Amino acid sequence: MKSYHLIHQLITLVEELEEEQPEKEISLQHFTGFLLNKSENSVMDINPEVRFGNSDKKALEVAYQLDNNIGRLLVFMSRYAKMYIKKALEETPLITPEDFTALAILMTHDHLSKTELIKHNLQEKTSGTEVIRRLIAADLVSQWNDAHDKRSKHIAITDQGRELLYSVFVDMNNVGKMISGKLSLREKLTLGYLLQKLEDFHLHHYQKKTILSKSDLKNFIEDSLPSK
Template sequence: MKSYQLIHELISLVEQLEQQNPEREVTMQDFAGFMVHTVGNSAPNVTSAARLSHDVRFGKNEITAQEQAFQLDNNIGQLFVYMSRYAKSYIKKALDDTALLTAEDFTALAILLTHDNLSKTELIQYNLQEKTSGTEVIRRLLAAGLIKQWDDAKDKRSRQIAITDQGKQLLYTVFEDMNHVGKMISGNLTVSEKLTLRYLLQKLEDFHQQHHQQKTISNKADLKRVTEALTDQK
């Protein structure tokens, strides 16, 4: 039975809870709270042995390396990468037969829809892109006639860009297909689970957006410094 190890761990947790409450019958609510508290306060590098056997991408070799990959924080990062790739594949399908080639093309145009105009630098920053890839997105949108550009009256070194009527028309056509993408990404989650996930993702977005705006992570040393500070706060 593949789930035996997980069942054994759950039974052990129930036994621990009962030992702490010898005078009364424990409830499911008691166990849920106890389990969250116990797992949450376990070692930060805790691994999921059961999870190792469920990821079809991993074989049976190099278990030590796999345990490293499935440390809690690493596993969360891994799942984010998977979700990002799934999302990009769905978005690409939704953009078939349009002038938009990538998710970044779509988000750049959507950002411009909500502004009168932006500088190229502003759009690239809002779209969370590097300068080279962001410039390429702008070039594609200009070539397709979805945006327009002109010299900045206050800064001759800068150019302003705005969405065209053609770009707006395309976006509103694409929005319907993108609604299907959103539903596909949230998958089989219940409404309650979606609300919880949105709350947690927004918390992470606020954290990462602050570091992105302040440009606090520019090299490996910065990564180490910030993550060590995070560990000290826990």
């Protein structure tokens, strides 16, 4: 029975709660609160991880600390998503996920400067410029000089680009469903809420350029984020 260890842990925790409050009948709501309080400051249980060995227990404990584990899993999720997106873009002029997102962003604007698009697409200037170059070469995007600043160029999606996007949307819908896996509707709503909360937090720092170095990262963590 694969879940025996978990069941044993739950029974042990119920017994611990009964010892703390022997005269009180335990409800599911009461036990849930106890469990959350119990796990608040603890390191996550180390579950089997196909990528990790077991030769350094201390390193595993660091990897499975709650914040580190969340970061690791988000990185893995982004890589799975990119893999699925690349499959969906096969046999199209779009080479990378960034090509798709750049074109999709342009579709919602009459036009943007190249710099604006690169920022909206969360890219570095070099890689963002390369994406735009590919889209222009494929006749999916048009460009022209800014009337007031000839050093700046504006870009817009073409009819061909718009037509391509609508055809790709069908496969991208499948990508979205694949990424969310077998989560229930309630789980999807919860995950969407939490991810949007993280997006709002990180987008603020991206736009304000508050984290430009390792020291900026360290100082912000020490000064602004809760220690627990």
